[in-house]
Amino acid sequence: MRVTLLAYTPEPEKAIALAARVCYSKTPPRDISLEKARALIRELFARGHESVLEHASFAFLIEGMSRVASHQLVRHRLASYAQQSQRYVDVKHAGFVCPPSIAAHPRAKIVFDEVVDQAQKAYAELCGLGIPKEDARYVLPQGVETNLFVSLNARELLHIFRLRLCRRAQWEIREVVLQMLEAVTRVAPVIAELAGPPCKFGPCPEGEKGCGKPWGKP
Numbered sequence: 172m173r174v175t176l177l178a179y180t181p182e183p184e185k186a187i188a189l190a191a192r193v194c195y196s197k198t199p200p201r202d203i204s205l206e207k208a209r210a211l212i213r214e215l216f217a218r219g220h221e222s223v224l225e226h227a228s229f230a231f232l233i234e235g236m237s238r239v240a241s242h243q244l245v246r247h248r249l250a251s252y253a254q255q256s257q258r259y260v261d262v263k264h265a266g267f268v269c270p271p272s273i274a275a276h277p278r279a280k281i282v283f284d285e286v287v288d289q290a291q292k293a294y295a296e297l298c299g300l301g302i303p304k305e306d307a308r309y310v311l312p313q314g315v316e317t318n319l320f321v322s323l324n325a326r327e328l329l330h331i332f333r334l335r336l337c338r339r340a341q342w343e344i345r346e347v348v349l350q351m352l353e354a355v356t357r358v359a360p361v362i363a364e365l366a367g368p369p370c371k372f373g374p375c376p377e378g379e380k381g382c383g384k385p386w387g388k389p
C-alpha cells in the first residue's frame with residue numbers, strides 16, 4: 172500500500188494563519204512569518220477554534236489498499252473521494268491484501284491463498300461467460316486491492332488522525348493514515364504536531380477498551 176500527497180494548498184500553515192488574522196484585523200494582512208503562523212495555529216487549536224483549519228486542503232493518492240480499509244476510510248463524510256470502479260475496471264489480476272496475522276501463520280496463509288486463487292478463477296470464468304464485471308465482482312473477497320483519490324481539509328484530516336491513529340483502529344487504515352501523517356509532516360509540520368489520538372494530548376477516553384500503550388510508546 173502506498174500513499175502519495177499529490178496536491179495541497181500552497182504554504183498551508185500561512186493560509187490558515189492569514190484566514191485567522193482576517194477575523195481580528197482592520198486591514199487584512201497579505202503575509203505572515205512561518206514562525207508567527209505556527210504559533211497562532213497552536214494557540215487557536217488549544218482554544219478549540221478549529222474552523223480556520225478548513226482553509227488548507229490536502230489531496231492524497233492511495234494505492235493498493237484493501238476494500239476492507241477503504242470502506243472504513245470512506246465513512247469519513249467530510250472528505251471527497253474518487254475510487255477505482257469495479258464496474259469498469261477488470262480486476263482479474265488485482266492484488267489482495269494479506270493481513271500480517273495470516274501471512275505469519277503458514278497454515279492460515281495456505282487457506283487464504285487457496286480462497287483468493289479460487290475467487291480469482293471464478294471471477295475470470297464469470298467474465299468469460301459474458302457476466303458483466305459489475306456482477307462477477309460479487310465473488311471477490313474484501314481483501315481485494317483498490318485505489319482512491321482523497322481530498323480533505325486540515326480540520327477533517329486532524330479528526331481522522333484522532334480516530335484512526337488510535338491503536339483501537341484496525342492496522343491497515345492505521346498504516347494508511349500514518350503515511351498520510353508522514354506526508355503532511357513534510358509540508359505542514361505544525362498540523363502534524365497537532366495530529367494524533369487523544370492519548371497524545373491527555374487521558375485515553377476508551378476506558379477499559381483502551382490499549383494501555385499511549386502514543387509514542389513502542
Ligand SMILES: Cc1cc2nc3c(=O)[nH]c(=O)nc-3n(C[C@H](O)[C@H](O)[C@H](O)COP(=O)(O)OP(=O)(O)OC[C@H]3O[C@@H](n4cnc5c(N)ncnc54)[C@H](O)[C@@H]3O)c2cc1C
Pocket residue numbers: 246247248249250327330334335339340341
Ligand atoms: C476504532 C473504530 C471502530 C469503529 N467501529 C465501527 C463499527 O463497528 N460500526 C460502524 O458502523 N462504524 C464503526 N466505526 C466508524 C465510526 O462510527 C464513524 O462512522 C467513522 O469513524 C467516521 O467518523 P465521524 O462520523 O466522526 O467522522 P466524519 O464523517 O469524518 O465527520 C467529521 C465530523 O463532522 C460531524 N458530522 C459529519 N456528518 C455529520 C452529520 N450528518 N450530522 C452531524 N454531524 C456530522 C461530526 O462532528 C463528525 O465527527 C468505527 C470507527 C473507529 C475509529
